[in-house]
Amino acid sequence: MPSHAGTPLIEATGLNRVYHRPRTSLTRPGAAVHALRDVSLTIRRGERFGIVGESGSGKSTLLRLLCALDRPTSGSIRFDGQEVSGRPERRLRFLRENLQIVFQDPMSSLDPRMRVRDLVAEPLVALGLPAGDRVSELLAEVGLPPEAADRYPHQFSGGQRQRIAIARALAPRPKVLVADEPVSALDVSVRGQILNLLADLVDELGLTLVFVSHDLSVVRHVCETVAVMSAGEIVETGPVDDVWEAPAHPYTQELLRAVPTLEGLW
Amino acid sequence: MSDPVSTLRVEGLTVRAESLELVREVSFTIAPGERVGLIGESGSGKSLTALSLMGLLPEAVTASGTARLGDRDLVGVPENRVKDLRGRDVSMVFQEPMTALNPLMRVGAQVAEVMTLHGTPRHEARERAVAMLERVRLPEPGQVARAYPHQLSGGQRQRVMLAIALANGPGLLICDEPTTALDVTVQKQMLELIAEVAPALLFITHDLAVVASVCERVLVMYGGRVVESGPIREVFTRPRHRYTEGLLAASKLTPRGTRLPTVQGSVPSAGQFPDGCVFRNRCPHATPTCETAPALTGDGHAFACWHPAD
Numbered sequence: 230m231p232s233h234a235g236t237p238l239i240e241a242t243g244l245n246r247v248y249h250r251p252r253t254s255l256t257r258p259g260a261a262v263h264a265l266r267d268v269s270l271t272i273r274r275g276e277r278f279g280i281v282g283e284s285g286s287g288k289s290t291l292l293r294l295l296c297a298l299d300r301p302t303s304g305s306i307r308f309d310g311q312e313v314s315g316r317p318e319r320r321l322r323f324l325r326e327n328l329q330i331v332f333q334d335p336m337s338s339l340d341p342r343m344r345v346r347d348l349v350a351e352p353l354v355a356l357g358l359p360a361g362d363r364v365s366e367l368l369a370e371v372g373l374p375p376e377a378a379d380r381y382p383h384q385f386s387g388g389q390r391q392r393i394a395i396a397r398a399l400a401p402r403p404k405v406l407v408a409d410e411p412v413s414a415l416d417v418s419v420r421g422q423i424l425n426l427l428a429d430l431v432d433e434l435g436l437t438l439v440f441v442s443h444d445l446s447v448v449r450h451v452c453e454t455v456a457v458m459s460a461g462e463i464v465e466t467g468p469v470d471d472v473w474e475a476p477a478h479p480y481t482q483e484l485l486r487a488v489p490t491l492e493g494l495w
Numbered sequence: 496m497s498d499p500v501s502t503l504r505v506e507g508l509t510v511r512a513e514s515l516e517l518v519r520e521v522s523f524t525i526a527p528g529e530r531v532g533l534i535g536e537s538g539s540g541k542s543l544t545a546l547s548l549m550g551l552l553p554e555a556v557t558a559s560g561t562a563r564l565g566d567r568d569l570v571g572v573p574e575n576r577v578k579d580l581r582g583r584d585v586s587m588v589f590q591e592p593m594t595a596l597n598p599l600m601r602v603g604a605q606v607a608e609v610m611t612l613h614g615t616p617r618h619e620a621r622e623r624a625v626a627m628l629e630r631v632r633l634p635e636p637g638q639v640a641r642a643y644p645h646q647l648s649g650g651q652r653q654r655v656m657l658a659i660a661l662a663n664g665p666g667l668l669i670c671d672e673p674t675t676a677l678d679v680t681v682q683k684q685m686l687e688l689i690a691e692v693a694p695a696l697l698f699i700t701h702d703l704a705v706v707a708s709v710c711e712r713v714l715v716m717y718g719g720r721v722v723e724s725g726p727i728r729e730v731f732t733r734p735r736h737r738y739t740e741g742l743l744a745a746s747k748l749t750p751r752g753t754r755l756p757t758v759q760g761s762v763p764s765a766g767q768f769p770d771g772c773v774f775r776n777r778c779p780h781a782t783p784t785c786e787t788a789p790a791l792t793g794d795g796h797a798f799a800c801w802h803p804a805d
Contacts (some may be wrong), residue, residue: 283678284649386761387537416536416701416762421745421755428752443679450748450755469751487683489704491731491746 238405238437239272239295244304246290264290265301266461272454274404277431277438279448279469281484282458288441291458292409295439296330297321309404326356329398333410335390339382345393346378352400367396371426388419395426399434406431407439412447424451446488449473457481501565501584501666502526503548503695508560508570510543510552510719515766517556518543518719522791525667530696532706532727535716536742538762541699544716545669548697549587550577564666583613586660588689590672592652596644602655603628603640609662627658631688650681654688661692668693672700703746707731715739718763718773725796735796735803738774772801 245266250259265287272278282288293299294306297313306313308324329352332338339348349367350360365375371392382390391411398406408427412420428451431438442448448455449469456466457478465478476482503525510518518540525531535541547558548569562569564584569577586609589595597605606624611617628636631654644652653673660668670689674682682705689696690709700706706713706727713730715723715738723736734740741758749755760777768776771788775781780802791799 283680386764388761417703418536418742418745418758419761421757425755425757446748450751453751483680487680489679489683489686489702489708491704491707491743 235273235275237271238274238276238309239270239439240307241271241291241295242269242305242307244268244291244294244306245302246287246294246299247302263461265294268304268461268463270456270463270466272405272437272439274437275435276454277440277452279452279455280439280441280458281443281445281448281455283443283484285460286458287461288458289409290461292407292439292441296328296407297324322356325352326401327403328405328407329401329403331391331394331398331406331408331411334414335382335387335394336414338394339390341382343381344378345373345380345382348382348393349378349397349400352397356401358401363400364396367399370399370430371396386419387415388422391415391423392426395423395430399430402434403436405437405439407441409441410443411440413443427451444488445473445484446490457484501567501695503562503564503667503697505548505562506560508544508547508558508562510540510547510556510558512556512765516719517765518547518558520560521716521719521721523714523721523724525695525697527666527695529712530690530693530698530710532710532713533697533699533716534701534703534706534713534742536701536762538765539716540719541716542671543719545587545671545697545699548667548669549581549585550574551581551587579613582609582660582665583663584665585667585669586663586665587669587671588653588656588660588673590675592649592656592676593644595656596652598644601641601643602647606640606655606658606662609659613663623662624658627662628655630661630692631655631658633658648681649677650685653677653685657685657689657692665694667695667697669697670699673698674705675700675702703731703743715742718768720773720799721791722774722800723796723798724791725793725798729796733804735793735798736774736800737778737780737802737804739798740804741777772799 246264248262248264250262252259268291280288294301301314311323313324346364349364353360364378368375368377373392412423415423440448440451452469455469455472456463459480465472465481472481476485506522508518508521521544533541546552548562552558558570560570567580567584603624606627607620610620610623625636625640628639633639633651633654674685677685686709698706698709710727713727714721717738723730723739730739731743734743744756745758758777771786775785784801789799789801791797
């Protein structure tokens with residue numbers, strides 16, 4: 230772990246995001262939807278930070294803001310001390326180099342017409358960095374054979390495609406890996422492989438992990454800290470074991486009760 | 496209402512697409528009131544099994560073997576006879592309610608449609624549609640009946656699907672991943688509802704915890720075959736087939752910082768499964784014996800494995 234571990238890396242303060250529904254009347258504006266209400270959080274260097282919530286909870290909106298794919302209506306996001314929100318894309322290079330994303334569905338996040346070599350090298354090309362042997366190095370890192378570089382995404386299984394997506398995210402040697410439901414589209418027998426791989430990579434490369442999931446039990450396996458979101462707000466945050474053992478907020482309690490488990494059988 | 500003593504008996508069900516055998520020799524029974532889970536990963540043949548019972552296989556895909564619900568044949572009968580059974584004796588709830596419902600039709604009319612198609616007079620069907628929406632516990636069913644699918648939430652839409660499926664009082668309800676697209680809190684209510692209203696249930700899912708909360712008996716499919724079957728508690732606490740064992744181990748999330756147990760490799764695509772035991776190329780216990788296909792043997796708790804777990 231790097232020596233500056235534990236210092237804040239991502240700091241969000243008072244984030245609000247309001248969307249406007251399309252207008253339904255000529256005289257009145259469309260209804261406002263508060264997707265995020267006054268959300269603040271701090272993610273420290275080397276931390277594995279989980280964000281849990283159901284659909285409509287605002288977790289995807291929060292993620293888009295943290296990745297500067299959208300702008301907050303108000304509030305600020307600082308990455309490594311630099312303000313992110315409100316900057317034009319050309320001044321976000323520091324963020325693009327240091328924060329990369331793995332999306333939920335590798336079927337739609339990988340361009341079917343590109344070979345794996347080009348897919349994995351794409352962030353390097355976009356940032357103007359030399360590719361060199363980086364692609365084969367990355368494929369080895371995620372457990373894919375070197376021949377994989379010449380093939381297309383459809384020639385791989387779901388789990389292998391997610392490995393390709395992870396290799397692509399790691400290409401520019403980011404400090405932060407954001408994983409948005411990375412295992413929810415995968416079969417159970419493959420899920421463990423991807424979660425183990427993520428854990429290994431985070432350890433070896435000293436990454437900070439932001440892990441978004443609807444499943445608190447997966448977050449508990451992966452993360453140290455969790456923020457539980459509901460209706461656009463963070464309703465509870467803290468060490469994941471504390472939240473798991475003694476959920477304080479009624480919504481977290483309900484969420485934990487609703488998750489079907491096999492525990493009762495053993 | 497259909498005959499209450501209509502046990503589903505499936506024997507030697509095989510599904511082929513040209514030369515590819517996608518489902519092989521699947522046999523099981525479901526008694527009235529029984530809730531049976533069919534679990535397996537993507538590509539295991541579980542959805543094809545369900546679709547062949549519904550007579551909904553794609554064109555180039557054919558089913559052989561027998562499946563009888565009471566005294567009515569479901570497999571190998573011409574479409575004009577299957578269409579009398581589908582939606583009346585056997586009905587199905589699909590995974591994605593947004594694509595299964597007609598976006599241009601009010602939901603009440605969609606519930607009524609399945610009844611008029613099977614001979615219920617129009618006005619009666621309209622009244623019963625509202626009653627069905629109430630039965631699946633939609634609040635203010637009269638209003639919901641006048642809504643279009645896009646005006647409802649995912650959970651509400653799936654309840655409408657269930658109302659449609661139950662409208663003619665079928666003898667068998669098939670649910671194919673009915674809650675995969677839903678949030679966990681909504682999923683819980685939906686599962687409770689399904690368990691309560693199903694006349695006899697074939698519940699398809701990849702989620703072991705979900706199947707354990709709904710069903711009494713389970714069939715585990717892999718590579719188009721049933722590799723293990725039995726009472727759910729027994730199969731899940733004492734799995735015999737190595738695939739079931741691996742699947743259960745992989746479903747348990749161990750504490751942070753530990754390695755998750757995994758099943759090596761990935762599910763092969765159709766036609767790429769090995770001869771003999773379908774799991775042998777991923778099985779840590781495979782020996783040359785496994786080149787011969789093991790039969791599904793055992794009373795109550797059955798499994799098809801040469802080197803079963805204790």
